[in-house]
Amino acid sequence: MNNLKEMERELDLSVDFAGVLLKNPITTASGTFSARESGEFYDISELGAVITKGVASEPWSGNPTPRIAEVYGGMLNAVGLQNPGVEAFIKEELPYLKQTGTPVIANVAGRTVEEYCSVAERLSETEVAMMEINISCPNVKEGGIGFGTDPKMAAAVTKAVKKVSRKPVIIKLTPNVTDIAEIARAVEAEGADGISLINTLLGMKIDVQRKKPVLANIMGGFSGPAVKPVAVRMVYQVRRAVQVPIIGLGGIMTGEDAAEFIMAGADAVSVGTAALVNPTAPVDILRELKQYMREQGFKTIGEIHEAFMK
Amino acid sequence: MKKVVWGNILCNDPIAKDVYKMQIQSSEMGPVKAGQFVNIYLEDKSMLLPRPLSICDAEEDSITIVYRIAGKGTRELSAYQAMNQIRVSTPLGNGYFIEGTALGGQIDDYSGKTVVVAGGGIGVPPMVLLARRLKEKGAEVLAAVGFQEEPFLIEELKQYCREVHVATDRGTCGFHGNAVQMIKEKRIDADEYFSCGPKVMLKALSDFCTEKRIHCQVSLEERMGCGYGACVGCTCKIKVKTNQGMEIQQKGVCKHGPVFFGEEVVWDE
Ligand SMILES: Cc1cc2nc3c(=O)[nH]c(=O)nc-3n(C[C@H](O)[C@H](O)[C@H](O)COP(=O)(O)OP(=O)(O)OC[C@H]3O[C@@H](n4cnc5c(N)ncnc54)[C@H](O)[C@@H]3O)c2cc1C
Ligand SMILES: Cc1cc2nc3c(=O)[nH]c(=O)nc-3n(C[C@H](O)[C@H](O)[C@H](O)COP(=O)(O)O)c2cc1C
Ligand code: FES
Numbered sequence: 001m002n003n004l005k006e007m008e009r010e011l012d013l014s015v016d017f018a019g020v021l022l023k024n025p026i027t028t029a030s031g032t033f034s035a036r037e038s039g040e041f042y043d044i045s046e047l048g049a050v051i052t053k054g055v056a057s058e059p060w061s062g063n064p065t066p067r068i069a070e071v072y073g074g075m076l077n078a079v080g081l082q083n084p085g086v087e088a089f090i091k092e093e094l095p096y097l098k099q100t101g102t103p104v105i106a107n108v109a110g111r112t113v114e115e116y117c118s119v120a121e122r123l124s125e126t127e128v129a130m131m132e133i134n135i136s137c138p139n140v141k142e143g144g145i146g147f148g149t150d151p152k153m154a155a156a157v158t159k160a161v162k163k164v165s166r167k168p169v170i171i172k173l174t175p176n177v178t179d180i181a182e183i184a185r186a187v188e189a190e191g192a193d194g195i196s197l198i199n200t201l202l203g204m205k206i207d208v209q210r211k212k213p214v215l216a217n218i219m220g221g222f223s224g225p226a227v228k229p230v231a232v233r234m235v236y237q238v239r240r241a242v243q244v245p246i247i248g249l250g251g252i253m254t255g256e257d258a259a260e261f262i263m264a265g266a267d268a269v270s271v272g273t274a275a276l277v278n279p280t281a282p283v284d285i286l287r288e289l290k291q292y293m294r295e296q297g298f299k300t301i302g303e304i305h306e307a308f309m310k
Numbered sequence: 311m312k313k314v315v316w317g318n319i320l321c322n323d324p325i326a327k328d329v330y331k332m333q334i335q336s337s338e339m340g341p342v343k344a345g346q347f348v349n350i351y352l353e354d355k356s357m358l359l360p361r362p363l364s365i366c367d368a369e370e371d372s373i374t375i376v377y378r379i380a381g382k383g384t385r386e387l388s389a390y391q392a393m394n395q396i397r398v399s400t401p402l403g404n405g406y407f408i409e410g411t412a413l414g415g416q417i418d419d420y421s422g423k424t425v426v427v428a429g430g431g432i433g434v435p436p437m438v439l440l441a442r443r444l445k446e447k448g449a450e451v452l453a454a455v456g457f458q459e460e461p462f463l464i465e466e467l468k469q470y471c472r473e474v475h476v477a478t479d480r481g482t483c484g485f486h487g488n489a490v491q492m493i494k495e496k497r498i499d500a501d502e503y504f505s506c507g508p509k510v511m512l513k514a515l516s517d518f519c520t521e522k523r524i525h526c527q528v529s530l531e532e533r534m535g536c537g538y539g540a541c542v543g544c545t546c547k548i549k550v551k552t553n554q555g556m557e558i559q560q561k562g563v564c565k566h567g568p569v570f571f572g573e574e575v576v577w578d579e
């Protein structure tokens with residue numbers, strides 16, 4: 001026991017992400033975390049940061065139900081960024097999160113460049129630590145993924161948001177592109193302070209008994225363990241294309257999965273679908289990552305990066 | 311704190327065609343309100359998401375669930391053996407508003423009142439614990455339950471209900487028709503109605519109660535991702551009184567529900 005405590009003290013999981021100190025690299029993936037509800041299962045202040053559900057300038061009602069489908073190795077969702085709008089987020093969610101002391105990364109949704117900017121500007125006046133700009137949601141018709149698949153549009157959103165934001169800006173990329181490195185370079189060139197990837201892959205499921213799509217929206221975002229190899233590959237490619245820090249996510253279910261993303265080049269990671277499968281997944285994964293580090297003799301996150309032989 | 315715990319399966323027995331009753335023992339289950347549900351996490355990890363199942367009855371340190379084989383997950387569940395362990399959440403959702411809660415709710419004292427618990431098909435299980443709780447609160451409880459052809463949980467309901475009226479769609483036994491038709495035709499009157507079952511049935515009961523100007527509470531179902539309010543997957547439309555008048559809001563079935571007042575629910579679509 002004493003020995004264990006001794007070793008624990010020697011572990012330093014902290015990371016500096018775009019100037020914000022996170023005590024460990026584990027964060028929650030946007031759309032799979034809710035301050036009060038997740039907080040009913042574990043102490044969210046244990047996490048490096050929390051990333052909240054996407055907020056837009058006005059409330060969005062999202063897509064009709066059913067919005068969720070299970071598929072082999074993952075799930076599809078077509079929530080469509082239902083959210084109460086940025087003012088409600090600031091009034092209702094932020095104060096609760098603030099008192100936990102956990103750094104808050106607010107995920108930002110928009111249909112137009114102006115909309116992203118108005119949310120980013122408003123959030124700059126609050127206590128959020130950083131913003132994650134979602135230019136990659138496959139579930140909204142305008143904006144969303146449209147911005148993430150075209151390097152010029154991705155760059156334009158980044159440039160505009162950077163102009164109005166006084167907080168570090170992380171751009172969240174979509175995997176539904178041919179050349180992820182090109183998009184990453186484009187947003188870095190316009191001043192992105194960090195990049196997170198991946199958002200969901202576009203997927204579909206058909207109920208062969210009813211001969212109808214399972215989701216009311218027909219298509220949805222594919223996430224969960226099955227997408228992990230795609231995500232690891234993309235983090236690896238983007239790490240070699242840009243200098244800015246990276247949040248890696250997509251199918252992280254265990255501490256070793258988190259270590260794999262860190263080796264691929266991620267500075268921090270987000271836990272998404274795993275938290276729907278097991279409400280305490282983010283803290284379980286943190287514990288497992290520590291365990292892995294102890295077993296491997298790693299003392300810092302930097303040592304995991306360095307150990308990777310490409 | 312809410313938890314996901316390992317419970318011991320005490321029994322898992324068929325009680326009708328494709329319908330099973332499972333009792334799960336865990337000292338960590340905590341208090342249970344009628345109308346709450348649990349998430350069942352399956353062993354086969356290719357089925358990632360939990361299966362929400364209503365709590366049919368509860369004792370100090372165990373719960374009973376009753377489920378119908380609907381697909382792969384519930385089929386796997388039916389194969390679990392007594393003495394095995396199962397991963398299950400502690401109770402989720404708000405349950406029926408039969409005591410004052412932060413979300414409103416009804417009086418705590420039901421003495422002198424007659425209530426009807428109306429279940430349809432696999433919506434019958436939560437009526438058992440509900441009938442029990444209502445009886446504990448002094449109500450005279452009547453049950454009006456409908457099935458396609460084979461009734462189940464009738465003996466359990468009889469423990470807490472003065473009368474148990476049974477309907478079957480095919481007329482194999484009891485009233486020929488559905489539970490709401492039976493309530494109307496047999497004039498099964500009450501001061502308040504409580505229900506769980508197919509949406510068409512809930513809507514019919516809600517319309518009937520709106521006409522009679524009495525309350526009814528209905529338990530809604532929606533496809534769930536997490537079951538605890540994190541994924542915004544399970545919304546329904548609810549009419550809410552605000553300062554600006556009536557407004558339609560999206561509520562989470564798992565978090566704000568699954569029980570709502572019939573007159574609040576937007577039924578169309
Ligand atoms: C709050 C709540 C309480 C419930 N209580 C009970 C209960 O007490 N007993 C019981 O038998 N069933 C109950 N259900 C339905 C039960 O959750 C589904 O039947 C089950 O999840 C199906 O899993 P499966 O893997 O067998 O089916 P799958 O293979 O996943 O799907 C088979 C079919 O089941 C239906 N289904 C799948 N998921 C859901 C869902 N979340 N809600 C409704 N239908 C679904 C669909 O029609 C689908 O076509 C409840 C659902 C909710 C939301
Ligand atoms: C139900 C659900 C809702 C999501 N909502 C958002 C969102 O609002 N904004 C966003 O940027 N990503 C959203 N995502 C994507 C996740 O943040 C994450 O990028 C993706 O699910 C991959 O990670 P995972 O495999 O660990 O889930 C959502 C994912 C799910 C499953
Ligand atoms: S199922 Fe996830 S919010 Fe209701």
